[in-house]
Amino acid sequence: MQPQAVVFDIGNVLIEWQPERFYDATIGPDRRRAMFAAVDLHGMNDRVDMGHHFTQTIYTTAEAYPEWRDEIRMWHDHWIELATPAIDRSVRLLRALRAKGVPVFSLTNFGIESFDYAATQYPFLLEFDRPYISGHMGVIKPDPKIYQMVEDDCGVTPGALLFTDDRPDNIAAADARGWQTHLFTGPDDWADRLVATGLLTEEEAQ
Incomplete structure (x- = not known):
């Protein structure tokens, strides 16, 4: 048919859509791997995709992981650089x-x-x-x-x-x-x- x-x-x-590529370029592959192992960033993104508020979801996650706070906020603040x-x-x-x-x-x-x-x-x-x-x-x-x-x-x-x-x-x-x-x-x-x-x-x- x-x-x-x-x-x-x-x-x-x-x-x-390559978040890992963005983070490899900005914080380095080793630190990126450590962050992705410690924080379920793709799960965070799934919540956004299900309709949770973009900024609130990412910033709340960032506050829950203070050691990764700045890097997690990049998912929001540099979002278009992840999607290019x-x-x-x-x-x-x-x-x-x-x-x-x-x-x-x-x-x-x-x-x-x-x-x-x-x-x-x-x-x-x-x-x-x-x-x-x-x-x-x-x-x-x-x-x-x-x-x-x-x-x-x-x-x-x-x-x-x-x-x-x-x-x-x-x-x-x-x-x-x-x-x-x-x-x-x-x-x-x-x-x-x-x-x-x-x-x-x-x-x-x-």
Whole structure:
């Protein structure tokens, strides 16, 4: 079945999301490893993605770990440096699909305030026909509920949705619901998949 709508993850699909890389560059790999071992920073970020307040969540965590206070606050104060750069070819593919009249949705684990801020730096985040932002939905991937919420809202049957994400667990959850899926490993393979489905020509996918 040719997909009727394409669903993009954002982190590491449209924008690189590499907190460890940022910290390696700012505090060094050894100190970064020690901090990530002592503090569940990704768990903190999951709370933001579930709708907890961006600033309050991070600053409260920082106060709970005074030895890492300044470094944890960087997750907030230097957030855009953790989420950079844009993956330009993926952005072009998003726009090429929309130019062809293909409905394009986002499905992303993203906080409310952090998404609003990101959109000021990356205007293409506001170009989706339907944005599904976990912070507003109160649930994160790979919980099956978030996929069901997309299905219930968008009006497209699961088998007609083509979803790309960089995390195998998120892809497996979509597979289980009957979605068409593509594990994102880079924009070139994703472009090839969109061409193979007939949604874009080779020229349109450049």
